[in-house]
Amino acid sequence: MGSEQRVTAAGNEISDSFRAAKKRSNAIEAKLDANPGQFTMLTGDRPTGRLHLGHYFGSIKSRVEMQNRGVHTNIIIADYQVITDRDTTEHIRDNVLGMVLDYMAAGIDPSRTMIFTHSAVPSENQLMLPFLSLVTEAELHRNPTVKSEMEASGHALTGLLLTYPVHQACDILFCKANVVPIGKDNLPHVELTRTIARRFNERYASKDPVFPEPAAILSDAPEIPGLDGRKMSKSYGNSIMLGATAEETAKLIKKSPTDSERRITFDPVNRPQVSALLTTAGLVTGRDPAEIAEEIGDAGSGALKQYVTKSVNDFLAPHRERRAELARDMDSVRDVLADGNKRARAIAERTLDEVRSAMGMQY
Numbered sequence: 001m002g003s004e005q006r007v008t009a010a011g012n013e014i015s016d017s018f019r020a021a022k023k024r025s026n027a028i029e030a031k032l033d034a035n036p037g038q039f040t041m042l043t044g045d046r047p048t049g050r051l052h053l054g055h056y057f058g059s060i061k062s063r064v065e066m067q068n069r070g071v072h073t074n075i076i077i078a079d080y081q082v083i084t085d086r087d088t089t090e091h092i093r094d095n096v097l098g099m100v101l102d103y104m105a106a107g108i109d110p111s112r113t114m115i116f117t118h119s120a121v122p123s124e125n126q127l128m129l130p131f132l133s134l135v136t137e138a139e140l141h142r143n144p145t146v147k148s149e150m151e152a153s154g155h156a157l158t159g160l161l162l163t164y165p166v167h168q169a170c171d172i173l174f175c176k177a178n179v180v181p182i183g184k185d186n187l188p189h190v191e192l193t194r195t196i197a198r199r200f201n202e203r204y205a206s207k208d209p210v211f212p213e214p215a216a217i218l219s220d221a222p223e224i225p226g227l228d229g230r231k232m233s234k235s236y237g238n239s240i241m242l243g244a245t246a247e248e249t250a251k252l253i254k255k256s257p258t259d260s261e262r263r264i265t266f267d268p269v270n271r272p273q274v275s276a277l278l279t280t281a282g283l284v285t286g287r288d289p290a291e292i293a294e295e296i297g298d299a300g301s302g303a304l305k306q307y308v309t310k311s312v313n314d315f316l317a318p319h320r321e322r323r324a325e326l327a328r329d330m331d332s333v334r335d336v337l338a339d340g341n342k343r344a345r346a347i348a349e350r351t352l353d354e355v356r357s358a359m360g361m362q363y
């Protein structure tokens with residue numbers, strides 16, 4: 001088989017499993033609407049920095065909606081995942097607390113949504129041992145997201161980077177989540193989680209399954225470009241942070257690159273930078289970006305930037321106000337996390353007990 005053919009075959013494999021996952025995702029969403037209380041959701045973020053507008057529209061908004069519909073909702077702040085592709089935990093405490101602030105400012109209610117971190121829940125981490133025995137090294141090496149993260153990191157593949165998808169299965173399964181909202185890049189991890197749940201049940205608990213096989217929920221939100229039209233990334237400095245000030249946001253938008261054509265048009269392929277600004281304005285106003293372009297027309301990029309700045313700052317003003325209010329009492333924010341961690345520990349201990357007893361390891 002020529003290498004081109006192999007690539008195509010691999011591509012087909014990926015898109016077949018993507019299609020199957022998308023189908024499952026749509027089916028689950030319909031059921032979720034009918035019966036939210038039957039579902040347990042778990043998802044999370046790596047605390048590598050501050051949350052930005054992409055996080056808000058890509059995931060946080062739908063978490064809040066699920067919480068408000070009555071789904072059992074859980075958010076993990078995945079602190080051990082920070083060291084999968086870097087060798088420092090600098091600023092981790094600030095990043096973790098900043099995330100709790102942004103979740104709450106966005107409408108996450110900690111009395112309904114459990115917020116917790118990996119590092120505070122030992123029994124969750126301990127599931128890693130039996131789970132690792134259920135996967136082969138070859139399966140781990142085949143994970144496309146791990147491969148691209150390894151390449152991007154510029155480091156040798158560490159044991160944690162290779163095995164963190166199994167750890168993510170621990171995140172999902174310790175609380176027996178059956179729905180996992182994620183982006184496409186996390187799909188291989190949820191597929192692996194399904195495999196681990198199935199194999200555990202088959203091997204140790206065929207009469208009385210311990211784990212559900214969770215379904216990924218793939219967001220329909222379009223990917224939000226960074227202000228310069230590239231992928232939103234901390235290292236490009238092209239993202240609007242939820243917790244930034246209005247002045248910082250204005251400055252960032254002002255210095256974002258455009259092109260030399262005066263007339264504003266929405267054309268993501270040929271004019272990625274101008275179009276990224278229009279997409280951003282479209283999201284925060286709920287308007288069609290092409291209509292905004294039409295309206296600005298010959299007034300040029302200065303007028304466009306003014307419009308984007310005002311609409312983003314207007315949209316984020318209530319979030320920022322709530323965030324600042326919450327930040328006045330950081331002790332309470334730490335209490336929220338301590339409480340979430342405590343609840344997660346109780347659940348993890350119960351699940352670990354079930355696992356040990358299914359395996360005959362209760363003495």
Ligand code: TRP
Pocket residue numbers: 042043044045046076078081168171172180181182186
């Ligand atoms: N890998 C996810 C990310 O980088 C974060 C994460 C950790 C997660 N554990 C999870 C997502 C469990 C869903 C379920 O965005």
